Amino acid sequence: MPAERLTVVIAAYNEAASLPLLHPRLRAVLDALDGIEGRILYVDDGSSDATWAVLQALAAADPAVGVLRLSRNFGKEAALTAGLDFVESGAVMILDADGQDPPELIPEFVALWRQGYDNVYGTRRVRDGEGWLKRSTAAMFYRVIGRLSKTPIPADTGDFRLLSPRALQALGQLRERHRFMKGLFGWVGFRRVALPYHRHARMAGHSQFGLWRLWNFALEGITGFSTAPLRVTTYLGLATAGFAFLFALWVVGKAALYGDRVAGWPTMMVVILFLGGVQLIALGLIGEYLGRLYEESKQRPLYLVDTWQAPFVADSGVH
Numbered sequence: 001m002p003a004e005r006l007t008v009v010i011a012a013y014n015e016a017a018s019l020p021l022l023h024p025r026l027r028a029v030l031d032a033l034d035g036i037e038g039r040i041l042y043v044d045d046g047s048s049d050a051t052w053a054v055l056q057a058l059a060a061a062d063p064a065v066g067v068l069r070l071s072r073n074f075g076k077e078a079a080l081t082a083g084l085d086f087v088e089s090g091a092v093m094i095l096d097a098d099g100q101d102p103p104e105l106i107p108e109f110v111a112l113w114r115q116g117y118d119n120v121y122g123t124r125r126v127r128d129g130e131g132w133l134k135r136s137t138a139a140m141f142y143r144v145i146g147r148l149s150k151t152p153i154p155a156d157t158g159d160f161r162l163l164s165p166r167a168l169q170a171l172g173q174l175r176e177r178h179r180f181m182k183g184l185f186g187w188v189g190f191r192r193v194a195l196p197y198h199r200h201a202r203m204a205g206h207s208q209f210g211l212w213r214l215w216n217f218a219l220e221g222i223t224g225f226s227t228a229p230l231r232v233t234t235y236l237g238l239a240t241a242g243f244a245f246l247f248a249l250w251v252v253g254k255a256a257l258y259g260d261r262v263a264g265w266p267t268m269m270v271v272i273l274f275l276g277g278v279q280l281i282a283l284g285l286i287g288e289y290l291g292r293l294y295e296e297s298k299q300r301p302l303y304l305v306d307t308w309q310a311p312f313v314a315d316s317g318v319h
């Protein structure tokens with residue numbers, strides 16, 4: 001049976017402490033895989049620490065390792081996209097550099113892939129090392145996006161997943177700038193299956209995703225995969241107009257019955273402020289989508305490459 005190729009793609013931003021711990025674990029797992037030609041592709045997402053030096057040392061010692069360095073920090077989604085773009089053939093496995101996604105599970109992903117699944121995604125059963133705030137906001141986010149998005153976005157699912165060659169090829173066609181990978185994976189479709197796993201705490205370093213960054217990430221997901229907020233503003237406008245109409249009837253009726261004594265300064269203020277607020281919210285929402293449209297229209301590349309060092313292993317013609 002000819003070997004199939006599996007490339008593990010890892011985006012790393014300031015992970016000099018984690019990578020030397022992760023690599024041997026990954027190497028051991030890949031070596032033990034039967035009938036699979038394992039490769040590893042590290043993407044240095046413009047790190048400011050020793051990550052690049054560490055990666056070069058790993059690549060020098062292991063011919064199956066390819067390293068890609070971006071010209072600056074483009075963010076995880078862009079770094080992953082870059083990594084996936086540089087995989088020429090075979091399936092890919094996406095992994096975090098910090099060891100939160102245990103590489104020891106790769107054989108289970110591969111087993112499901114061999115059963116014919118194209119998109120095997122890890123679903124977090126337990127999250128170690130994450131506070132209640134992160135957990136509860138994450139839970140809320142998945143509920144909201146699950147409601148709003150037409151594309152299925154499975155809950156508690158990160159980027160830890162295996163993509164078959166055709167799923168990878170399909171994903172490569174989605175070139176939008178605002179990349180919400182969880183949604184893009186779902187949009188591609190094909191045969192999907194969840195693989196529940198225990199998400200560990202980071203081995204070293206600290207998370208790049210604070211609450212503010214997560215909030216922006218959530219906005220990205222919602223605006224990228226749903227226009228429901230725009231529709232909500234329409235209903236909000238309709239409801240306000242309906243309310244204003246009833247209020248007008250009441251005001252006119254009252255004036256006709258009891259005369260108008262020019263009272264009502266408080267009601268006036270309330271109505272003006274309320275309407276002003278609603279209008280600003282609606283404008284902001286439109287601006288949110290318009291801004292994305294603007295960035296999309298610039299057609300800039302998703303990332304720029306500083307250095308690409310392909311794996312040294314001779315191409316065996318495996319696909």
Ligand code: UDP
Binds near residue numbers: 073098
């Ligand atoms: N990462 C990246 N670019 C960034 C931020 C993060 O490539 O700008 C990588 C990081 O090195 C790690 C993965 O994305 O491999 C997940 O990041 P992190 O652990 O900070 O996120 P969390 O696990 O807390 O969601």
Ligand code: MG
Binds near residue numbers: 096098100202207
């Ligand atoms: Mg992490």
